[in-house]
Structure formats: C-alpha cells, structure tokens
Amino acid sequence: MRLSKWWVVARREWQVAFQTPLAYILLALWMLLGGFMYVGLLVSSQSTDLGNLVQNLTVLVLFMAPFLTMRLLAEERRSGSDELVLTAPISASQWVVGKYIGAVLVWSVFILVSLLFPLVTSRLGAVDWGVIGASWGGLWLFGDATLAVGLFASSLTDSQLVAAMLSFVITLLFYIASWVQTTGWVSTFLSYIDLPNQLTQFSIGSINASALVFFGSLIGGFLFLSVRSIDLRRWT
C-alpha cells in the first residue's frame, strides 16, 4: 500500500515537533498561563461557566500559534531542504497540506491537554459537556485558522522571526477587525471576519454553520495562498 504524500509530510512534522524542546516549552507555557487564567476566573466568578476562559485562551493562542508555524516553510527555505522535497514526486499542495495537518495535530495535543480545566471544574460542580464540547471545538478551529495564517507567513520568508511576526500581525488584524466603527457593508464585513465574533456562538454551545464556513474558507484560503507563494518563488 502506498501512503498519501501529505500524510508522509504530516508524520514528519509530528515526529520532529516532539523531538525538539519547542513544543514542550509551548505546551508548558500554555498550561501554566492557561491555568493561571483558569484559577483567576474560577475564583472571581465562582461559577462553572468556562466561556470566559475560552475567550481568554484565544489571546494565548494568538501569541503562541506563530511559534508553532514559523518554522514550517521558512526553515526549509533557509536550509535549502525544500530542494529535495520539491524534486521528489510530491506537489506543492500535498506538501503544504501535510505541513498544515502536522501543525494541526500538534495543536490538537494542546487542546486535549487543556480539557484538564473543564475536568477539574466538573469535580467542583455540574458542567454542561455540550457547551464545553462546542466551545473547545471553537477554540480548536480558532487555532486551526491561526495556524493556516502562520503557515502562509512562513511561506513568504526564510526567516523564522519574520514569519512569526507576520503571522502575529495578520492574525491580530483578524482579531481586532471589528474594533473599527463603521457603517454599511464595511461594518458587516469587518464583523464577519472578526475572529472572536465568530467564536461567541461556540462559547454558548451552539455550532453555527456560517461560522464553520468562515473558518473553513479562512483555512482553505491561506493554504491556497501558501501553495501559490511556493510556486511563485520557483517561477521567478
């Protein structure tokens, strides 16, 4: 049986992520800072509602996702290892999708570990697991979208630092899109692309088709741009 090419690439990313300290450090920070937020919110609200926590975790994701994605393509370009991949029988899109799935797998570990928070809460009081499922699902999607942005940023440069900064800036724009007060279709558009806006439905336990479409197209769009960026670089 022949393995799918994207899976070969994703498997490598997964292997490498946990062979270097970066993923462990990020995971530790994620749980440490997340835990800090969790305890703070728990004590102040005295409630089992974790909607606020998820909102706050998205801020952490905003800062941490660039570190998960900055290496992906920039490092290949810097070291020249893309030369061996791009001369193998694999297309740029299979490569990009593989890289992306690899990053999503690593991010999924973060999500799974953070389920510790609702688990602890469930020992203290009644927890609505439906709402938890929806809001953590939303958080997962939010992370997936920022990873796609980060992958695109990483395709633009051979510097990991630049990739991380670009990724942060682009995600931040999506994060604060609706802060600008306007009217008409611009306002509708800005509030549509506003990431926290799209997440609110999830945190009250409803999975909204329009939000799924939004995240799906955001991810698809940035993956497409990454492929284009790789192709373009070879042709110029």
Place this chain on the structure above:
Amino acid sequence: MDAALEVAGVTKRYGPNRGVQNISFSVRRGQVLGLLGPNGAGKTTTLRCITGYLPVSAGNVRVEGHDLWEQPFEVRRRIGYLPDNPPLYGDMTVMDYLIFSADLHEVPAARRTARIGEVAERLQLGDVLGRLIGRLSRGYRQRVGLAQAVLHEPPVLICDEPTVGLDPAQIVEMRELIRTFGREHAVVFSSHILSEVRLLCNEVVIIRGGEVVTQGAPGDLTARLHGGAEQWMLRVKGPADAVAAALRALPGVRSVAAQPSPPQDAADGICALRVVASGPGGGALSDRLFDALAAGGWRARELRKVETSLEEVFLELTAAEQAAKGRPAAATAGRRGGKR
C-alpha cells in the same frame, strides 16, 4: 540502448541575467557524465533545471522518454538527486529520514525496510541509523544524501559536487561509490576537479559562463588539443638557449620552449624544455631528441612524453573564452572613460 536522460537545449534566465544557455547532452545507463566548470559556471543551475527544481526558460529534459513539462512526476520518480552540500533535515534521525525519503519517493511499504537496509549497508550507514543527522560529520551527511538519492532505485542519479568538503579518504570513497552506481544508473555529476572527472567519467561536458565550451569523451578532448601533436618534456644539463636552438633544427619538431625549472635544477645548470612535435612522432622523434643532446654533449636527466591532461584542455578553452570576453569589456570601459 536509448538514453536514460536527455537534456536538450536547456536554458535558464534569471531576469535579465542569463543563468545557463543551450545545454544539451544525453546519458545512458551505465554511463557517468561529468559536468565540469569553474565555480559559478552554471553547474548547479543546470542540475537544478534537470531535476525540475528550477523551471527551465527554454529547452527540455526527458528521462526514459518522459517529458519534464508534460509528466513532471514521472520524471521526478526516475531521478535521484544529491544536491550540493545536501540539505537534509538535521532534526531527524538517519533512519526516520530514510523512511521519510522512501515514502516520499513511493518505495512500497513492504519493500521499504529491506531497501533501507541494503542501501545503509552499501553506504556503511549501519552504525549511525539512530543518530540525528544534524550531529553527523560531513562525510556521513554526504552518504545519507546519497542514500536518499538511490533508495527508490532511480535510473538517473544526479550529484552536485559530491566530493566537495570531504577529507581525502572520504573523497576516494565517494568516487568509488559514484563509479559503482555508474554501472547501473545513468549518472551526472558536477565537479570543478579535473582529475576526478577524468577518473570517473565516460563523457565530459565543460561549461563556462553558462555555456557549453566543449563536450566529448575525456580521451577525445585531450587528443583534440594541439591537433593531436605530441609533446615532450626534457630536463637537460646545459644552457637552455643553445639546447633549444639545436632541438628546433630537428625534423618533426614544431617548437621548443624553455620552462621554468625548480631552484635546485637552476643551481645545477639544468634547464627544462617543452618540445612540441609537428605530428605524432613516436619512438623516432625520441631517438632524434636523444641523439641531438648527445651530439651537443648535453646530458639528459629526463626525457618524457607528456600525456595531455584535461587540465590543459580546460585551461586552454577557458583562457580563450576569457580573452574573447575581455576585449569587449575593455572597450566598454574605454567608452565610459571617454564620456567623463
């Protein structure tokens, strides 16, 4: 037998700069072709075009009849590529990396382990399979690079300066590997080391400034130089001018030139001379040279026929090229000077 690799008129332009122009050659299985040229001649660019890493501006590459434009994957499946300073993943172990490469190159999963074992044994990688590539020495990295290039048993193997940066023992090993792979694959390798090319290749393509200067079998290239005339090196105890004049008078001698001699020879009154025959002289010429020296009372310390080396072909060709290029450049500079 049909050529495994055909390169036809490959041209690569980078914006207004030219990369390489109109490179053509073909290689059969069991043949080793050396792409020879000084640094910056366009060797790497040529190889990158063949492997499809760089899209060509014009021309075409075919591997076993598959066209790089029309069936890029079919071509990529049939090429093994060892880039210059192989850019391997330093963060993977050798074993993980070879598994990754095998999967990427579609080695069937059932054959994968056996194939990695074979290649690792052949390249003596058995001891380092569990080590991180980033921690390996240059020689091992080069061998891992070669391993990933041959894992999928490609008909065409392309190596970019495979011996650069290796120590002498590793260079000998790497050459031996290329020679053995050359028996079953069609091998193209680039080098700026002439002796290496002569040692390994059935066919040489010399490029400079992105263009083919000459190509052919190493033997043909050296024969072509000086119109196939023989050359002799002499070390003689005697005055250089007098000896040269005497030899010049001999039939069958086209020219005699004094060569710089080592300090010790000069101190001992020994001169070095290069005699170019007007054609293939053979033993008769050597006898005449010897007799002429004896008649003059000069003692011959050495009388040796020079095997024209690729080195000379190379120097002669590239010097001619440079001279041709030098003139217009100087003229332009002059014009610019005039304006001021």
